[in-house]
Amino acid sequence: MAAQHNRHRTQAERREQTRTALLDATVDCLVEVGYARTSVQEICARAGVSKGAVQHHFSAKAELMAAAVEHLTEKLKAQRLAAMAELPAGTARVPAAIDLLWEAYSGTLSTAVTELWVAARTDPELRAAIRPVDRALGRSVLENIAAVADNVPRDRVETLFWLTVNLTRGLALDAELGGDPTRRKQLLEEWKRIAVELYAGD
Amino acid sequence: MAAQHNRHRTQAERREQTRTALLDATVDCLVEVGYARTSVQEICARAGVSKGAVQHHFSAKAELMAAAVEHLTEKLKAQRLAAMAELPAGTARVPAAIDLLWEAYSGTLSTAVTELWVAARTDPELRAAIRPVDRALGRSVLENIAAVADNVPRDRVETLFWLTVNLTRGLALDAELGGDPTRRKQLLEEWKRIAVELYAGD
Incomplete structure (x- = not known):
């Protein structure tokens, strides 16, 4: 037995x-x-x-692709949660959270996902497979961020989150084609400065 | 004769x-x-x-791709310059310019360029062909924007321009995979609000 x-x-x-x-x-x-x-x-x-x-x-290549994104996401999640537990308090928390998002949405995951996204645009089967995974990834990271954004109204957290995600995706594309890394760093710093102001409230 | x-x-x-x-x-x-x-x-x-x-x-496929981007850029430039000549004055100019950038960096040009960018990441010949075209496109749009940004310091114009371009690229990718159009519109509106504040100075 x-x-x-x-x-x-x-x-x-x-x-x-x-x-x-x-x-x-x-x-x-x-x-x-x-x-x-x-x-x-x-x-x-x-x-x-x-x-x-x-x-x-x-059963299909598209299914394998979606599972690969999910697998990589899970691997990175453990890392992200550990880093989030150590975020500094006060206004220093915002730029530190943006750095975490930049790490989550650049690098290997971003490269693999961008390859799939672009291919999915002209491949309905692939799109159907990866859309739910991508949405779940976005929601999961947003919930992690919202959980550590003490005292900030939910709608403000969501706006900051999605602006950061989309800016980061644009910058990750720029990095892939060998755009100027100094400019990318400056833009990310400028965005952190703006985000702190937004976080401080009107 | x-x-x-x-x-x-x-x-x-x-x-x-x-x-x-x-x-x-x-x-x-x-x-x-x-x-x-x-x-x-x-x-x-x-x-x-x-x-x-x-x-x-x-002589090569990569050359044809780069020429196609250049060709489309030229076609859109005439359109863009006409629209720029009609930008409103004062703070209304910033959101109107952002709308123009969104139009320039979304739609057909963005879709074609993103296909080439992503392919170029793993294709050195294609990368060598399209990098100069892409850089020239960025510089050309920046100069058009700088020419109508009266009284705003050059470094502030550049920061606003590149933040907008990268945000727009991220949003264009989101649009391609069928992300929520309402959220995209909200984010663009929020970014315009932020940009007007930045433009107004500290």
């Missing part, structure tokens, strides 16, 4: 390992070669998984 | 017509099917031009 239970768990673990390897390989592939060259074959080669095995986990 | 001159001009005109047809078809193709499926063959079919004829105009 115990042995059978152990064997069952080992199978589930192995299944989980294969799934994780596929999702990590998908993200790596999106970042390194872009969506257009991210084939299931390439992902399998990177993950060391047979093409047949993928079908036990994901 | 006159006849020869006319014939020469007609050839130049025909050459220009072919070039324009190719560039318009390239933009249409990028917008409709995305960069990955934008082949020279597809562009030729849309433009009604033989594949051999393309090589008289563009």
